[in-house]
Amino acid sequence: MLIDAHCHLDFPDFDADREAVVERARAVGVSHFVVPGTTRARWPDVLALGARDDVSVCLGLHPYFLEEHREEDLAALEAGLETHGDLVAIGECGIDARFPETLDAQWRLFDAQLRMAKARRLPVVIHCVRANDRVARRLRELALPAGGLIHAFAGSPEQAKALLDLGFVVGLGGAVTHVRAKRLRRTVASLPDDGYVLETDSPDMPLAGRQGERNEPARVAEVCRVVADLREEPFEAVAAASTATARRLFRL
Known part of the structure; x- marks a missing residue:
C-alpha cells in the first residue's frame, strides 16, 4: 500500500478526469492522498476533497503565490484551523529563494504559519527551495512540537540529517528519478527508514522521461521503485516504511 x-x-489540471486519476492511482496500490492548500481561493476545493475517506487535507499559504495573498488571509487561516478540526497539517507554506525580491514578505508569511503550527501542535508542510539551511535554523529556533514535512527535498545528506534531528521528514518525488540528481540520490541512500515519505506533487514535479506531461499520483509507485533501487531495498519495504511514516506524521 x-x-x-x-x-x-x-x-x-484534474477537473476533467479527477476520478479517473484516482482510479489509476488505486490500480497501482495508492490508497490515500494528502492534499495541501496553496491559496485562500483554493481552500474550498481542498476542503471538498477532504470529505473523501481516501483524502486528508491541509490549509496554508504558499510562497510561490505571494501576490495572491492578502493580509487578512492569515486571520482566515486561523479561523479555518478552528473550524476544520480534521486538518492534518498547516501548509503548504515556506520559502522560495528563487524570488529574492519577495523574501522578506515570504519570511513574514512563513513565520506566522509556523507559529500557528506550534500553538496548535500541528505538523507543517514546507516548500523549501534553495533555503534548506536558513529554514532549518528557523525551525530550530521555534522547536515545533509536531515536526512536519520538507516537501520535494533536494538537499545534501547533511542537510537532511539536520532536518530529521528537528523532528521533520523529507519528501521524495520526481526529482529522485533524474540521473543527474547525484547529490539527492546520495541523500536518499543515507536516510533512515523513518526519515522520508513518497510524494508526487501532482500535477507538477515530473519524473525523468515525462517532462512536459501532467504528473499524477499513480506515479508515486514509480518513485517508490527508484527509491528502492537507490536504497538497495525491496519495493515492498520502501512502500511500507513511507506509508508508516506518513501515517505517523499526519496521524492518519
Whole structure:
C-alpha cells in the first residue's frame, strides 16, 4: 500500500478526469492522498476533497503565490484551523529563494504559519527551495512540537540529517528519478527508514522521461521503485516504511 504524501488534486489540471486519476492511482496500490492548500481561493476545493475517506487535507499559504495573498488571509487561516478540526497539517507554506525580491514578505508569511503550527501542535508542510539551511535554523529556533514535512527535498545528506534531528521528514518525488540528481540520490541512500515519505506533487514535479506531461499520483509507485533501487531495498519495504511514516506524521 502506498500514500501520496503531497499532491494537488484540487488543481484545475484534474477537473476533467479527477476520478479517473484516482482510479489509476488505486490500480497501482495508492490508497490515500494528502492534499495541501496553496491559496485562500483554493481552500474550498481542498476542503471538498477532504470529505473523501481516501483524502486528508491541509490549509496554508504558499510562497510561490505571494501576490495572491492578502493580509487578512492569515486571520482566515486561523479561523479555518478552528473550524476544520480534521486538518492534518498547516501548509503548504515556506520559502522560495528563487524570488529574492519577495523574501522578506515570504519570511513574514512563513513565520506566522509556523507559529500557528506550534500553538496548535500541528505538523507543517514546507516548500523549501534553495533555503534548506536558513529554514532549518528557523525551525530550530521555534522547536515545533509536531515536526512536519520538507516537501520535494533536494538537499545534501547533511542537510537532511539536520532536518530529521528537528523532528521533520523529507519528501521524495520526481526529482529522485533524474540521473543527474547525484547529490539527492546520495541523500536518499543515507536516510533512515523513518526519515522520508513518497510524494508526487501532482500535477507538477515530473519524473525523468515525462517532462512536459501532467504528473499524477499513480506515479508515486514509480518513485517508490527508484527509491528502492537507490536504497538497495525491496519495493515492498520502501512502500511500507513511507506509508508508516506518513501515517505517523499526519496521524492518519
